[in-house]
Amino acid sequence: MDKTQRFLVLGFLAIAFSLFVHLGSAANATNRWMPQNADQELPSSPVKLNKWKDHVMLDNGIVKLTLLSPSGLIGEIQYKGEKNVLEYHLKENRRGYWDIVWSRPPERKSFFYELEGTSFKVIAETEDMIEISFMRTWNSSDSSFYPLNVDIRYIMLRGSSGFYSYAIMEHLEGWPDLNIDEARITFKLDDATFHYMAISDDIQRIMPTARDRTGGQVLNYREAVLLKNPSNPSLKGEVDDKYQYSCDNKDSLVHGWISTDRDIGFWVITPSNEFRVGGPVKNDLTSHVGPTSLAVFFSGHYAGPDFGIRLRNGEPWKKVFGPVFIYLNSGSSNKPSTLWEDAKQQMQKETQMWPYDFPSSEDYPQANQRGTITGRLLVRDRYLSREFMPAKSAYVGLAPPGDVGSWQTETKGYQFWNQTDENGYFTISGVRESTYNLNAWVPGVMGDYKYETDIVVTPGSQIKLGNLVYNPPRNGPTLWEIGIPDRIPAEFYVPDPSPELRNNVFTKQNQKYRQYGLWDRYTDLYPEQDLVYTVGTSDYRKDWFFAHVNRRTNNTFQSTAWQVSFNLTDVAEIMQLRDMDFMGYTHPITSVFRDFDSFLEKHTIYLKQSRGATPFNGVMYDYIRFEGPPEVRL
Numbered sequence: 001m002d003k004t005q006r007f008l009v010l011g012f013l014a015i016a017f018s019l020f021v022h023l024g025s026a027a028n029a030t031n032r033w034m035p036q037n038a039d040q041e042l043p044s045s046p047v048k049l050n051k052w053k054d055h056v057m058l059d060n061g062i063v064k065l066t067l068l069s070p071s072g073l074i075g076e077i078q079y080k081g082e083k084n085v086l087e088y089h090l091k092e093n094r095r096g097y098w099d100i101v102w103s104r105p106p107e108r109k110s111f112f113y114e115l116e117g118t119s120f121k122v123i124a125e126t127e128d129m130i131e132i133s134f135m136r137t138w139n140s141s142d143s144s145f146y147p148l149n150v151d152i153r154y155i156m157l158r159g160s161s162g163f164y165s166y167a168i169m170e171h172l173e174g175w176p177d178l179n180i181d182e183a184r185i186t187f188k189l190d191d192a193t194f195h196y197m198a199i200s201d202d203i204q205r206i207m208p209t210a211r212d213r214t215g216g217q218v219l220n221y222r223e224a225v226l227l228k229n230p231s232n233p234s235l236k237g238e239v240d241d242k243y244q245y246s247c248d249n250k251d252s253l254v255h256g257w258i259s260t261d262r263d264i265g266f267w268v269i270t271p272s273n274e275f276r277v278g279g280p281v282k283n284d285l286t287s288h289v290g291p292t293s294l295a296v297f298f299s300g301h302y303a304g305p306d307f308g309i310r311l312r313n314g315e316p317w318k319k320v321f322g323p324v325f326i327y328l329n330s331g332s333s334n335k336p337s338t339l340w341e342d343a344k345q346q347m348q349k350e351t352q353m354w355p356y357d358f359p360s361s362e363d364y365p366q367a368n369q370r371g372t373i374t375g376r377l378l379v380r381d382r383y384l385s386r387e388f389m390p391a392k393s394a395y396v397g398l399a400p401p402g403d404v405g406s407w408q409t410e411t412k413g414y415q416f417w418n419q420t421d422e423n424g425y426f427t428i429s430g431v432r433e434s435t436y437n438l439n440a441w442v443p444g445v446m447g448d449y450k451y452e453t454d455i456v457v458t459p460g461s462q463i464k465l466g467n468l469v470y471n472p473p474r475n476g477p478t479l480w481e482i483g484i485p486d487r488i489p490a491e492f493y494v495p496d497p498s499p500e501l502r503n504n505v506f507t508k509q510n511q512k513y514r515q516y517g518l519w520d521r522y523t524d525l526y527p528e529q530d531l532v533y534t535v536g537t538s539d540y541r542k543d544w545f546f547a548h549v550n551r552r553t554n555n556t557f558q559s560t561a562w563q564v565s566f567n568l569t570d571v572a573e574i575m576q577l578r579d580m581d582f583m584g585y586t587h588p589i590t591s592v593f594r595d596f597d598s599f600l601e602k603h604t605i606y607l608k609q610s611r612g613a614t615p616f617n618g619v620m621y622d623y624i625r626f627e628g629p630p631e632v633r634l
């Protein structure tokens with residue numbers, strides 16, 4: 001039978017619980033960024049650079065940023081003349097830094113390194129802005145080091161309540177193979193006073209301290225700790241786990257910490273996702289106990305061990321990560337919400353200023369060197385509608401050329417995403433000069449869209465694509481379906497956490513999935529027999545466990561097989577069902593779907609999660625649809 005005449009189309013998400021410019025005239029450019037500080041009461045002072053033997057300091061009268069020189073490690077951040085907001089009990093070189101995890105294949109051993117410059121340089125210096133660089137150039141006779149040139153930049157603007165940082169990483173042609181598995185900036189804040197963390201409107205709370213974790217009970221993996229005797233007694237009995245605070249890239253533009261004692265907020269603002277990898281729904285860490293704030297550019301978290309930058313056969317590669325903005329605020333009268341709302345506003349201002357006009361690196365193109373793409377996305381699914389349907393709130397993005405869906409694992413280039421309006425119109429501006437593929441997915445519609453023709457963006461180009469039509473996978477009418485194709489399994493049944501293992505911030509229904517230990521709740525609900533879903537009587541909101549996990553039996557974990565049982569009335573001969581096919585599309589938080597078995601028998605589809613052994617092997621389905629043959633009229 002013709003492969004294309006398949007009758008069963010399963011779209012699923014899989015997840016491993018693998019706990020898992022030139023600055024020609026800086027002075028004149030200034031006016032463009034001054035208005036954001038209009039609320040500054042006093043006239044702003046000029047930015048100054050102070051240099052000592054082994055330190056440099058940027059100072060604009062609001063923030064003083066002290067860096068070790070020539071390493072570029074962050075020793076001190078002072079706000080409004082107060083003491084360091086970083087943890088001063090830590091050594092000066094352990095408080096704030098860029099870091100990477102790297103290895104040199106075929107060696108498998110990987111290393112966590114703070115990135116340290118070996119030469120310090122002033123890139124731009126006026127009264128209105130200073131940009132400095134800490135650079136390290138690879139010495140080709142040093143085989144024990146990462147073959148990468150790294151240029152770490154810091155920028156301070158006049159009147160700005162914070163500073164910017166970005167880095168240019170470069171692997172020259174002919175250099176040895178290199179894996180980079182993670183790149184980020186880490187800030188370790190003053191432990192004694194930063195207690196309140198905010199990630200989103202819903203996720204913000206008073207946090208335990210690092211010491212509270214030390215006195216707690218380590219749960220199934222070391223990151224998850226049950227707080228036994230925290231300094232703040234109200235936190236006793238709660239679970240702390242940094243992975244609970246992960247966010248989609250698209251939702252992770254501002255997060256940080258508040259010290260109510262000192263009336264200071266410390267925020268990491270990421271004004272664009274162009275330099276992050278894996279697309280809008282790649283998850284990554286944000287802030288967590290420490291108190292620690294991260295600007296994560298990429299990591300293998302939730303994406304599996306093969307995710308990361310792989311440079312082979314002397315491939316040249318260069319990429320600019322950032323700038324991100326480190327923002328400080330105050331004036332809360334002890335109300336954290338005031339500082340959070342202000343930080344969100346600042347995030348919006350930074351987003352609107354993107355692309356920035358002040359970074360000096362030639363590798364950071366300014367607005368007039370970038371292009372814009374516009375168009376309209378329509379969906380044609382004749383089983384849903386006779387008419388073309390506008391792709392409402394669809395995610396549309398430019399990514400380096402590749403197969404359909406390859407943007408999810410793409411790590412070396414830049415990606416530019418935006419959402420359509422309700423009529424399917426989209427604008428993607430600020431696109432760097434390069435060749436791209438246009439990709440999209442539409443909430444409520446299955447599959448991945450890719451525009452066939454490569455898109456070549458040149459400086460200043462305005463590309464109008466007109467109407468684009470997405471024909472999603474479809475071979476016949478829907479006979480039944482489970483879930484909603486939107487890349488989030490939130491519509492399925494998410495159990496309550498065990499009462500002894502709660503994190504009290506995740507009480508809302510849409511956050512419950514973040515709770516610790518939900519994989520074990522499957523065994524409670526299905527102690528002996530696996531989940532059976534009966535089409536027609538079952539309701540996926542109640543009867544479809546949100547993750548296909550293993551069952552605990554005598555402290556081992558057995559793989560499980562779920563059943564979907566259904567009747568075919570007068571539709572087709574059962575034998576035809578044997579010609580099933582899986583249309584799997586992976587979510588960035590995936591890694592195990594290649595190990596996924598299934599087979600079909602009479603009126604039952606078996607879905608077997610074949611990897612047992614640990615509680616953390618699992619699959620999340622996004623959507624399952626069963627289609628009839630094209631000729632059948634319903």
Ligand SMILES: *[C@@H]1O[C@H](CO)[C@@H](O)[C@H](O)[C@H]1NC(C)=O
Pocket residue numbers: 024025026027028
């Ligand atoms: C700033 O602009 C003025 C007029 O637009 C020009 O005369 C001056 O040379 C510029 N200054 C710098 C530093 O570019």
Ligand SMILES: *[C@@H]1O[C@H](CO)[C@@H](O)[C@H](O)[C@H]1NC(C)=O
Pocket residue numbers: 139140141142
């Ligand atoms: C490169 O490394 C070699 C061996 O460690 C050393 O002798 C040489 O001075 C280094 N070159 C530079 C430019 O640092």
Ligand SMILES: *[C@@H]1O[C@H](CO)[C@@H](O)[C@H](O)[C@H]1NC(C)=O
Pocket residue numbers: 418419426427428429430
């Ligand atoms: C995203 O789309 C909105 C609405 O069309 C538009 O105003 C905004 O400029 C776009 N952002 C980017 C970065 O292209």
Ligand SMILES: *[C@@H]1O[C@H](CO)[C@@H](O)[C@H](O)[C@H]1NC(C)=O
Pocket residue numbers: 553554
């Ligand atoms: C679990 O242990 C009980 C008691 O020792 C035993 O009866 C049962 O067969 C075991 N189950 C499995 C699946 O090994």
Ligand SMILES: *[C@@H]1O[C@H](CO)[C@@H](O)[C@H](O)[C@H]1NC(C)=O
Pocket residue numbers: 534535536565566567
């Ligand atoms: C299928 O039809 C039979 C006979 O009408 C009925 O007993 C059975 O419950 C039905 N099964 C499902 C899954 O609808």
